[in-house]
Amino acid sequence: MNRKESFLKYQAQITQDPFLLDIKHAKGSYIYTRDNKKYIDLVAGVSSCTLGHSNPAIINAVKKQLDLHTHVMVYGEFIQDIPLRLAIKLADCLPKNLNCTYLVNSGTEAIEGAIKLAKRKNGRKKVVSCLNSYHGSTQGSLSAIGRDEMKKKYQPLIPFHENIRFNNFEDLKILKNDVSSIIIEPVQGGTNFIIAQKKWLKAIRKQCNNHSIELIYDEIQTGFGRTGKMFGLELSNIVPDIICLAKGMGGGMPIGAFVSSKENMNLFSKNPSLGHITTFGGHPTSCAAALVTINELKKSKIIDRINNKREIFKTHLIHSKIKNIHGTGLMIAIELENEEYCQHIVKKLLKNGVITFYFLFDKKNIRISPPLTISENEIKQACSIILKTLDKY
Numbered sequence: 001m002n003r004k005e006s007f008l009k010y011q012a013q014i015t016q017d018p019f020l021l022d023i024k025h026a027k028g029s030y031i032y033t034r035d036n037k038k039y040i041d042l043v044a045g046v047s048s049c050t051l052g053h054s055n056p057a058i059i060n061a062v063k064k065q066l067d068l069h070t071h072v073m074v075y076g077e078f079i080q081d082i083p084l085r086l087a088i089k090l091a092d093c094l095p096k097n098l099n100c101t102y103l104v105n106s107g108t109e110a111i112e113g114a115i116k117l118a119k120r121k122n123g124r125k126k127v128v129s130c131l132n133s134y135h136g137s138t139q140g141s142l143s144a145i146g147r148d149e150m151k152k153k154y155q156p157l158i159p160f161h162e163n164i165r166f167n168n169f170e171d172l173k174i175l176k177n178d179v180s181s182i183i184i185e186p187v188q189g190g191t192n193f194i195i196a197q198k199k200w201l202k203a204i205r206k207q208c209n210n211h212s213i214e215l216i217y218d219e220i221q222t223g224f225g226r227t228g229k230m231f232g233l234e235l236s237n238i239v240p241d242i243i244c245l246a247k248g249m250g251g252g253m254p255i256g257a258f259v260s261s262k263e264n265m266n267l268f269s270k271n272p273s274l275g276h277i278t279t280f281g282g283h284p285t286s287c288a289a290a291l292v293t294i295n296e297l298k299k300s301k302i303i304d305r306i307n308n309k310r311e312i313f314k315t316h317l318i319h320s321k322i323k324n325i326h327g328t329g330l331m332i333a334i335e336l337e338n339e340e341y342c343q344h345i346v347k348k349l350l351k352n353g354v355i356t357f358y359f360l361f362d363k364k365n366i367r368i369s370p371p372l373t374i375s376e377n378e379i380k381q382a383c384s385i386i387l388k389t390l391d392k393y
Contacts, residue, residue: 108136
């Protein structure tokens, strides 16, 4: 049995047609396979490897933490230097009402915690989210996502979840006194990177204020420079009550967080206590990677260059088969003729040495979300390969 056969037999699969790259190592914007092929990575582990692969500062920070200790106690009992410094750093970066962090292991855990916190705050049941939204695959997060075909075979899910249309003002009439929270992605990550309109977010914020509803931002994909801002909320300056973070936060290491006010977070500690528990949340090695990632983004010009890099993609990706380019920052969706052709091109690009990906809900768009550190020359090289592939197929 060869390695691919073993992979397909012993590791659970989530599609019938995985890419099956056999990874040897990764560095910067490139992934290298065991058959000595080199790929330009335009996906970054789905917006996760913020500073590129094998970033030396991240590796050094993780190694340094490993020499001190790994896991020592369940969440919230012991003072650990790196997780504490990370929580302080997040408070420094976020609006003043988002000043207390609960560290978890992943994005879906952050969403679960945020939904619970909102219910604990106002004692209500109903959760509102958007059609074509994606928030995770665990029970609460899955209940909130906006596509029935992803949910129907896992029923019953958690009740009192309802979906509204993204950027639709009429649907906001649902926001009344029986709603606990509304979950919004500043940019929809599963559907060709549609941007939330500022006027729409402002109307949601007003309704939430009027009816004591907790506004939750899912910034699992938009956080940490991906949009050209440190956080997606800066695109509109409409501030939520709770923000959920993950993916790019860890620079390639597994971590998530939900952040709210100290007043809100204190609700987990009393009547009853242990309102939310995690064993490995805030693992010090992942926190070390996250702290380096944030510090590098803050002290460097990486975020300042994001929109320029987007323009390089746009100016070089001009082709009769490209119908449109959607998104913001380094969240780029290349719209092609149809779903079948898009899937065909993604596979051909892989053979030609460029890693791209699909969207969950709009499969005629190619997903591009490279490391934020990708160079201008690497962008031009990748675009050249994309154009040649479109010419040929």
